[in-house]
Amino acid sequence: MSKAKSVYVLSKGALTKLRNKGVKNCARCSKIFQTNNVVASSTTNILFCYDCASAINLVSGKIDEDFELGKFIPGYFENIDSITRAIRIDFDTTQLALQIIKKALQSHPLPSKNPLGFASAAIYYACKLNKYEIDKIVKQFPVSERVLIKNYSKLQHCLTPIPLIEGN
């Protein structure tokens, strides 16, 4: 399998940069890229939509694995890293937060419009699981408590398996 150079989500800024370079659509299916699309670039810098990248075996098709190839994914991993360092969260809890984010991304590639808020929520959740005194650290997060709680409920939603059969 050829490896993708990077897999990432097209932020508004990234999309603008691409358009300025004249790149507007997937090199295979010609689908026009939109904000928040997941894309993969080949080692030769050709850009594909995630479906095509998957079809040509550029990526595995498992978004959480593929994202690890990417340098500037939605920013979740970098955010976890910087926040946990800033508020002094221990290594194990940081790893747990990363696992939580990965798990959430598995079923919801774009869980939140606010990567910082979502990363904070994952750390918040990891801290809860590891019995931190949550009231003491809640004010140290780089987002407001309101944003934190909102993202925390989104996170919980992402971590809840989707029922295969919907009951009436």
Ligand SMILES: [Zn+2]
């Ligand atoms: Zn395509």
